[in-house]
Amino acid sequence: MHLRDGVIVAAEAEPLSGNGAAMEIARWQGAMITEIDAEPVIRKNVTYSLQDIQDLFDRFVIKGASASSFDDLEALDQAVLLIHQFKYPEAGRLLAQLLKHNRFNYLGWLWYSRLLKTFDSIKKALAEAQKWGDHDSTVWIEVKKTGLGMASCSTGEIKRCLFCWTPIDADTSRCGYCRAVQAFGKEKPALDLKKSEVITGINRYINAFKEDRQNGRIGYVLAVGFFNLKQYEKAAKYLKWIASLAPDKPLYSRSLQFLIPFVMDNRQQEEQPRPSRRIAEVKPNRPADGSGPPIILVVEDSPTARKVISVVLKREGFGVVEAGSGEDALAVVKTLNPGLILLDVMLPDTTGFDLLPRLRDFDQLAETPVIMLTGRKNSTDKLKGLMAGSTEYLTKPFDPQKLTSIIRKYL
Secondary structure, three states: OEEEOOEEEEOEEOOEEHHHHHHHHHHEOOOOOOOOOOOOOOOOOOOOOHHHHHHHHHHHOOOOEOOOOOOHHHHHHHHHHHHOOOOHHHHHHHHHHHHHHOOOOHHHHHHHHOOOOOHHHHHHHHHHHHHHHOOOHHHHHHHHHHHHHHHHOOOOOEEEOOOOOOEEEOOOOEOOOOOOEOOOOOOOOOOOOOHHHHHHHHHHHHHHHHHOOOOHHHHHHHHHHHHHOOOHHHHHHHHHHHHHHOOOOHHHHHHHHHHHHHHHHHHHHHHOOOOOOOOOOOEOOOOOOOOOOOEEEEEOOOHHHHHHHHHHHHHOOOEEEEEOOHHHHHHHHOOEOOOEEEEEOEOOOOEHHHHHHHHHOOHHHOOOOEEEEEOOOOHHHHHHHHHHOOOEEEEOOOOHHHHHHHHHHHO
């Protein structure tokens, strides 16, 4: 929790930040308070004062949580896993337990809203999410697309997009927000597909499928997801797997028959020679005569970390361009063709997992090496990074010699 002149400026208690994190930290018992030097620039994300927090605690009769009590983070992760295994009742009970324990967990409210069926109940749940996490882009994007989805629903019965969770009519075959097809046999992949939304959903279903490989529904959704991304071979792989699990289920065999022409057409296109890729009005990643150093784009929100990385890279003879957010990075690559990208996972306006597919949409970056740098060390995050299209995944703190060695390997 960061304070400036006695005022709370920002707070983080992973995975929460802002108001939700400040309230979570205020509940802790036996915490050690230590003053440390912070980075010079800290973005404000808490709107409550210490007095506001005290007033809320008095109003809701909320007591601190002991170290051995309910694990919010584990409960949220388990609930999200259950949702992507289509075990909605179990997930709903777990989320209700989480929110009873900690009503400030805005991500819990967000996922709980996705299980609700009526507009009024969804709005109430999202209002709670906004109250504690309105600074978080995950929340306000959810509010925006939920509002758009509700406005387009012509019937009282709604379902959710399989990938971005936008409300859609029960009989609709395509999501109005991310444009993803919801089943095989009706429509082709959209040209205006929001790939980052679909990839994020696919990553979650892959984690769910690892835990429950006999679940045909997960396999079917993964096949639909890869179909939307025009990765027809992967889609066919999942359909063949679940069809072998349930050979008497006609949906899987019909879907596979629908997919086969796409697979064959894709194979024929791959066998044809591809024209050379030309980049219009984009600066090269080094001078035309090849004499200059390769340019590396460093996408990192921490000014201190960016400075350290830049010093290391420049000392090794590389050119460096910095970006402090996802939008900054997207603006840079419109006029620059970097030879390699160093990408932080946690950014102020997005995540590296969501930003990378958007960077790959630029023709000149389709095959550019991307090394993700993050403080997270678990295998799930590494899998998400590789699924998003990263070339390497390194954890902080990094060894400068190892980093430059990997960079040279790809350049």
